[in-house]
Amino acid sequence: MDLYELLRRVVQTLESGGIPYLVTGSVASMAYGEPRLTNDIDIVVDLGREHIPLILEGFSLPEYYASREMIEAALSRRGQFNIIHPASGLKVGFIVRKNTEFDQSRFARKRRLRPAQDCEADFAAPEDVILKKMEFYREGGSEKHLRDITGILSVSGADLDRSYLDSWVDRQGLREIWDAVLRRMAAQE
Secondary structure, three states: OHHHHHHHHHHHHHHHOOOOOOEHHHHHHHHOOOOOOOOOOEEEEEEOOOHHHHHHHOOOOOOOEHHHHHHHHHHHHHOOEEEEEEEOEEEEEEEEEEOOOHOOOOOOEEEEEEEEOEEEEEEEOHHHHHHHHHHHHHHHHHHHHHHHHHHHHHHHHHHHHHHHHHHHHHHHOOHHHHHHHHHHHHHHO
């Protein structure tokens, strides 16, 4: 199984249950930016307890590993749980949607994309991917997030809604990181 086969399976499972979702993280970064290697798919899901059986049925043993306890804990704390495809080493991180203004905004701005010929899915808008990548950088300092951001800016920069991005940069307290990214981009030109 490759990354996009797994993504297709995730999308089919979520859409069959009417579960709103957004592809984000590295897969979304590649859709708007430059390709890179990744073994995981990050999906923000508007999931409720009533959806647990659908998830467990869609990703059952022995092909997948999914834990009811992990799903229930993620729902309780509005956190994350993983589903693993052991044969390929691929992982899906399901991030439970939070009831925040930012999550409301990014779900309202989702885009339907075709990241592979036979796969179509709802993606976070590129501005929202950039904002989350800056948050992850602030939390962990990993350069991969900054590389993903500069890749999106290089490929899709002309199409970005800069006023939306600037507004949320300030609201999320990301101005210092954003200014550093823009300086980095200017130095590359």
